[in-house]
Amino acid sequence: MSGPRLPTLAWRNIWRNRRRTLITLFSIAFGTLLATLMTGIGDSSYAEMIDHAARLGGGHVIVQHRGYVELPSLDKTVRAEPELLDAIRAEPEVRAVVPRVVGGVMLATSTNNVGAAVIGIDPGVEDRTTLGLVDSLAEGEMFASADDEGIILGKTLAENLDVTLGKKVVYTVTDKSGEITNGLARVSGILETGAVEIDAGMALLPIGALRGVLGYEPDEVTQLAVFVDDHRVSEGLANHLAEQLGDRLGEHGAVLPWFTASPDLAGFVTMKVTGTLIFEIIVTVLIAAGIFNTLFVSVMERMRELGILAAIGFSSRQLFGLVIWESLWLGLCGIVAGVLLTAWPYYYFSTTGFDTSVTMGNDGSAQVSGVTMSQVLYVELYPDHAAYIALAVVVATLAAGLYPAYKAGRVSPVEAIRIV
C-alpha cells in the first residue's frame, strides 16, 4: 500500500465533480475537433492549391533568370546543363526536374489573331505529376517528341481561333535577340480544364520546336521546374540549391520557392493561413476559459481544504503544483477525448471530403489566382500541425490553471479554516 503523490491526488481531485469535469473535457474535445478540421482542411486545400500551381507553372522550386519574376521575357534564360540537372536530381526531396520555356505568344490563323501564354514542354519528361494539364486533354494527344510539329490549345482559345485538330496555327514570338519571329504548328490537342483563364489563354508547344524558333541553345530554358512531394520543403530546398548551385547558375541564375515565383497565390495562402490561425487562437482561448472556470470554481470550493493542507505542512509550491497537475490532467484527458471525438469525422472527411459544389452554386471548379481547385475539400492534417494542436491544448490548460494555482498557493490557513 502506498499513498498518493501530487499527480495522483490531482487526478482524484478532478473527478470529484464528475459532471463538471466531463463538460470541461467535452468542450476541450469539441475545440480540438474544430481546430483539427479547420487546420486539416487548410493543410489539404493549400497543399492541393500549391501543387496545382506547381504543376501548372514552374514547380515547387523554380530555377530561372533573376529578372524573370518582375518582368517575364523570353530573353531571360538559364542553361539546363546535364550536370546541373543531375545535381538537382541528387537532392533527396526532389521528385522531378523538368525544363520549360514559358512566355507570351501571338497565335494566328487565317481568320483570327489571339494572344496567349505558352509553355514549351518536353513530353519525354513531363507527366501528370509535373504538368496538370496532361489530365485535361479533351481531344487529340500529347506531343510525340520535343521536336513535334503540334500545338495544344485551350478549348476556348481554339474556338476563338476557329481551329480544330489538324489545323495550322502560326505562332509569333520575340526571339532571344529581340527580333519578331514565327513558327508553324498543327493543332494536335485541345485542353478543357473548366478554368476560363486556361481554356481561353493557354497553349502548349514542344520545347525543341519552340527553342528552334526562339534561337535558343539546345539546353536553354526560361525555367527549370523542380517538384517535391511536400511543398513545405520548398523554401529550404530553394535555399540549399541556391547555395549548392551558385557557380553553375551564373550571376543571372536564381532559385526561388513557389511563393516567391507565385506571389498572388502565396498572398492568398498566407491570408487563409492567418485566418485559420486566428480561428484557432479563438478556439484555444475558449478552451482555456472553460478550463479556467472549472479550476477556479474548484479551487474556490476547496479553499478550506487547501487551507487545511497548508496547515498540516503543504508548502505554497506544493499547493500550486497540485492545481497545476489538475489542469495538466484536464488538458491530457481533453486531448484523449479530442482524439476520440475527432477520429471518425477526420476519417470521414479525409476519405469522402466536403462537397462544396452545392453551396458554391456551380458545377465547375473554383479558381484561386488562376489555379484550379477541386470543389471537394478534404481534411489532411500534417503530423506537426496535429502536435501543435495537442501542444496548444496543453499550454492553454496550463495557462488557465496558473491563476487558480496561484490562489491555492497563497491560501491563508487561518482564514481558510474559518470558512464553513
Added chain:
Amino acid sequence: MTDSVIVQLQAVEKIYQQGKIEVPALRGLDLEVRRGEFMALTGPSGSGKTTALNIIGGLDTPTRGKVVVDGRELATLSRGELSRMRRDKIGFVFQAYNLVPVLTAFENAEMVLRLQGVPTAERRQRVMKLLAEVGLEGMEHRKPAEMSGGQQQRVAIARAIAPGPVVTLADEPTANVDSATAEMLLSLMERLNRERDVTFIFSTHDPRVMARARRVIRMVDGKIESDERKE
C-alpha cells in the same frame, strides 16, 4: 516524560482589524507548555483560545509578543520554514476532521510523512501501526465518506501524530461527535499522551475534556484567568 518547555508565549497580543475598529483577541498572553502535557484551553466564546491555538500552530501571527516552538521563534521563520515547522513539529486536529475526501484513511494518515520524504516501507509500517493503535485496523482503504465521525476523527488524530510532532493542537476535537465517541476519542488521546509522550493542547468548551486534562487554563477576554494543574 520530560519537562522541557516546547511552547513559549511571551506577552502575546493579537488585534484584529474589523473595518476601522480594532478588536483585541489576546491581551498579553504568557504561557509555557512542557513536553508531555495534556492540557486544555477553555473559556467562553471570544476568549481567545482558538486564536492562541492558531498562533502556537503558526497559522496566525501575533500583533505583538514572542512565540517560540521547539526552540525556534516563529516570527523569524520564512513562509517555507513555517510550512516545514508545521509539517514536522506541529500536529493539528480540527473540529470538523477535515480529511481529504478523495484519499483513504491510510493515505490521509500518511500524507504528511510523504511530504517529509519518509521512505515508502517505513511510511507504511508507521501508518499501519498507528491506524491499529487508534482502532482503525481493517479500515485503511475506506474513504472519509465511508466512515463515521468518530472514525474520521481517529484518522485525523493519526494524521496529526504520524510525523511525531512536538505538540498536537486540537481545536474542539469532540464537538462534532456524540458522548460515547467523545469519551472514546479522549481515551485514545490520553493513551497516546501516556504511551507515546504526545503533547496535546485542546481548545474546548467540553467539560469531558476539561475533566480529563491534567492542566486547564481558563481564558477570559484574551487573558489567562486561571491555570490549574491536576495531580
